[in-house]
Amino acid sequence: MRFMVHGGVRRSWMAVLLTALLLAGCAARHPGDPIKPGFNVYSKEQDIELGRQAAAEVRKQVAVVQNPWLQNYISAIGKKLAAQPEAEGYPYSFTLINEPSINAFALPGGPIFVNSGLIAAADNEAQVAGVLAHEIAHVALRHGTNQASKASLIQLPAVLAGMAIGQDSVADQIAQIGLGLGVNSVIMKYSRDAENQADALGTRILAEAGYNPIEMANFFEKLQEQGGSRPPQFLSSHPDPGNRVTKVQAEIQALPASVTRKFDTSVGNFAEAKRLVAQLPKPPSKEQTLARSQAPTEGPSGAMRTLRARTFQVARPAGWQAFGDQSSSTVTVAPRQGLVETSTGASLGYGVVMSYYQPRTASNLGEATGELVNQLAGLDRSIQSRGGQRRVTVSGNPGLVTTLYGQSPYGGAERLMLLTVPRPEGLFYMVFVAPDRRFEQLSAPFEQMVDSLEFRR
Numbered sequence: 001m002r003f004m005v006h007g008g009v010r011r012s013w014m015a016v017l018l019t020a021l022l023l024a025g026c027a028a029r030h031p032g033d034p035i036k037p038g039f040n041v042y043s044k045e046q047d048i049e050l051g052r053q054a055a056a057e058v059r060k061q062v063a064v065v066q067n068p069w070l071q072n073y074i075s076a077i078g079k080k081l082a083a084q085p086e087a088e089g090y091p092y093s094f095t096l097i098n099e100p101s102i103n104a105f106a107l108p109g110g111p112i113f114v115n116s117g118l119i120a121a122a123d124n125e126a127q128v129a130g131v132l133a134h135e136i137a138h139v140a141l142r143h144g145t146n147q148a149s150k151a152s153l154i155q156l157p158a159v160l161a162g163m164a165i166g167q168d169s170v171a172d173q174i175a176q177i178g179l180g181l182g183v184n185s186v187i188m189k190y191s192r193d194a195e196n197q198a199d200a201l202g203t204r205i206l207a208e209a210g211y212n213p214i215e216m217a218n219f220f221e222k223l224q225e226q227g228g229s230r231p232p233q234f235l236s237s238h239p240d241p242g243n244r245v246t247k248v249q250a251e252i253q254a255l256p257a258s259v260t261r262k263f264d265t266s267v268g269n270f271a272e273a274k275r276l277v278a279q280l281p282k283p284p285s286k287e288q289t290l291a292r293s294q295a296p297t298e299g300p301s302g303a304m305r306t307l308r309a310r311t312f313q314v315a316r317p318a319g320w321q322a323f324g325d326q327s328s329s330t331v332t333v334a335p336r337q338g339l340v341e342t343s344t345g346a347s348l349g350y351g352v353v354m355s356y357y358q359p360r361t362a363s364n365l366g367e368a369t370g371e372l373v374n375q376l377a378g379l380d381r382s383i384q385s386r387g388g389q390r391r392v393t394v395s396g397n398p399g400l401v402t403t404l405y406g407q408s409p410y411g412g413a414e415r416l417m418l419l420t421v422p423r424p425e426g427l428f429y430m431v432f433v434a435p436d437r438r439f440e441q442l443s444a445p446f447e448q449m450v451d452s453l454e455f456r457r
């Protein structure tokens, strides 16, 4: 009974805390008033660690512009802004992405990504700088982890326990509370309140770096005019807090005269940047970049485990999963990233399939294998047998290894190693699939599996 009363008290205490914290950011603020980061359960160091991990994920999932001049251009603007005291000295980085939509996003602790479409849409360098200053403000005000902290309030005790034990990385913890690290979830939508703050602090950073902050207001106005049925992406990831342009103008009015007197009106290299952006190659589709990001880069290392099927047994990498009914004679063994989700369904990009084929007319191993290859090519039209053949002995049986090529679901060419062994049950086959480009690094498990294969009676 006492316990229940105690529990009730704790719950209401939590409710009060929650309400207080959520209201704290909503207090009215006047233009020019200082802005400080809100409630946060993470440390600044954790912001930086989290952002570094997320940035590595993002780089795999986007098409980074391969032009060093353009990357230097965007970095130079960013560094000028990041040097201002309001940027709070985070380890900022600025990366240009080959993506025509108008957008930019910041990760906790400093990594900032800018779409090439932003340069294409801007009228001058100060407008590009305006968006970068807005992103820097999100980092300095720690809006990403502030939002995660609010979301985690209900699970706060669990998150803190995880931190104490130290088993999970911050990224894992964020994932646990439902804010994943994929490129889609990283480009999270901030609250209107956070947008207001980023506009205000961004205005200040922009002015201090010598850019006329009125261009920030001009650019937002331009984006809003382009609205209609498909507003620029920037406005969906950075929603208009309401009267955006008017508020930025009021913030400019409140700037100290010492700042507003020293605007740099030189054109810079903006025209050259626009010219180079217009010449960028067509960016790959979302599906292509996503599939490529999932492609394995190295084979499994370490332990093997015995897989027992009805008629054979074989060693498989311990970290791989066996799919299908293991009591039958058709088994697929693959790592988790080996199954690729495509528009036409799941496809095996890296792994092994083992089964039996019943030849129709073939009278020897070579002919039976030829029939099977035709069968496989019928299922996957990209498959062709350009590769060679070699004879092997498997568990005392004569076998044939045939090399085939096809189209990898990760993009690019795929290599298939087909082992065939005649058995009383039919033609046993084991086909190993991997992207051709990395086949040598990835084929070790195939060799190990072939060596370990034993037929059961």
Ligand SMILES: [Zn+2]
Binding pocket: 134, 138, 190, 194, 195, 198, 237, 238, 239
């Ligand atoms: Zn924003």
